[in-house]
Amino acid sequence: xxxxxxxxxxxxxxxxxxxxxxxxxxxxxxxxxxxxxxxxxxxxxxxxxxxxxxxxxxxxxxxxxxxxxxxxxxxxxxxxxxxxxxxxxxxxxxxxxxxxxxxxxxxxxx
Amino acid sequence: xxxxxxxxxxxxxxxxxxxxxxxxxxxxxxxxxxxxxxxxxxxxxxxxxxxxxxxxxxxxxxxxxxxxxxxxxxxxxxxxxxxxxxxxxxxxxxxxxxxxxxxxxxxxxxxxxxxxx
Numbered sequence: 001x002x003x004x005x006x007x008x009x010x011x012x013x014x015x016x017x018x019x020x021x022x023x024x025x026x027x028x029x030x031x032x033x034x035x036x037x038x039x040x041x042x043x044x045x046x047x048x049x050x051x052x053x054x055x056x057x058x059x060x061x062x063x064x065x066x067x068x069x070x071x072x073x074x075x076x077x078x079x080x081x082x083x084x085x086x087x088x089x090x091x092x093x094x095x096x097x098x099x100x101x102x103x104x105x106x107x108x109x110x
Numbered sequence: 111x112x113x114x115x116x117x118x119x120x121x122x123x124x125x126x127x128x129x130x131x132x133x134x135x136x137x138x139x140x141x142x143x144x145x146x147x148x149x150x151x152x153x154x155x156x157x158x159x160x161x162x163x164x165x166x167x168x169x170x171x172x173x174x175x176x177x178x179x180x181x182x183x184x185x186x187x188x189x190x191x192x193x194x195x196x197x198x199x200x201x202x203x204x205x206x207x208x209x210x211x212x213x214x215x216x217x218x219x220x221x222x223x224x225x226x227x
Contacts, residue, residue: 034212038155045205045217046155052211089155093212097169098145098157 003100004028004090011108017078020105022090023071028100030071034093037066037075040104041086050075077107085109112136112216114206119221126196130221132189132206137216140164140184143209146191148202149220159191160209173199196225 005023012018022029022037029035035053038046048057050066053073063084066075073092077084090102118130130146145160159180160169168180179192189206203220 032212036213038214045220046214047217048213048215051213057215087153091155091212091214098160098171099209099212099214101155101157104153104155 003094004092004102006088006090006102006105008103009106009108011110012077012080013110014080014082016080017076018080018107019077020075020088020090020107022073022075022092022102024073024092024100025071028071028092028094029068029073031095032093033068035066035068035073036091036099037064037073038089038091039086040089046089080109082109112208114208114216114218116204116206116218116221119204119223121224121226122196123227124197124225126225127192127194128196128223130191130193130204130206130223132218134187134189134206134208137208139187144180144182144189145207145209145214146178146180146189147205147207147214147217148200149205150199150202158204161189193223196223198225201225 037050039049040046049060053068054066089104091099094100113135116132148156148158158174161180177195181190205220206218207214208216
């Protein structure tokens with residue numbers, strides 16, 4: 001059982017927007033601004049696309065945005081493109097020494 | 111360019127041992143926290159171990175504490191994970207990754223560990 005809760009799937013058509021949620025608790029997401037999001041294409045390693053709640057690493061399109069409200073974080077993808085089809089994972093600091101992850105959301109671009 | 115290359119993955123019987131290695135290049139290895147992240151066949155991710163830059167601090171998830179040992183050799187820009195008493199639920203792809211302020215910044219390509227008789 002994953003420590004953070006994500007919907008198993010999400011979908012949208014090209015050009016549309018989609019939002020993926022990540023629910024935690026007051027001990028992890030609610031307590032720290034160290035939420036990250038990772039994108040993973042089949043057969044590849046995960047890649048960080050959002051860190052510290054809403055910051056984008058260099059090279060990540062601004063179609064990807066994220067936020068946090070209370071104990072829940074959200075990743076939004078606008079102007080969906082075919083190449084956005086992938087698995088998305090959230091993670092958070094939880095006060096200890098390691099990270100916790102969500103179970104992952106498979107994003108399908110219809 | 112940051113590169114992390116894992117090796118040592120294999121098929122091993124339950125109760126067996128295995129040592130994974132990760133060679134780093136393209137960045138200052140000796141100043142970075144490093145982590146081993148496991149991805150189960152079902153897709154879930156779990157940080158199984160983490161080590162601080164000089165190797166004096168090591169952290170483990172409950173399921174691996176006492177069985178796994180993380181270490182590093184900064185002179186060789188290498189990270190290791192010694193795994194003992196392996197169980198079926200240790201099966202997965204093991205990635206080494208740099209960790210910067212609670213984000214896993216760079217990842218290797220992964221090493222497959224299968225625990226089965």
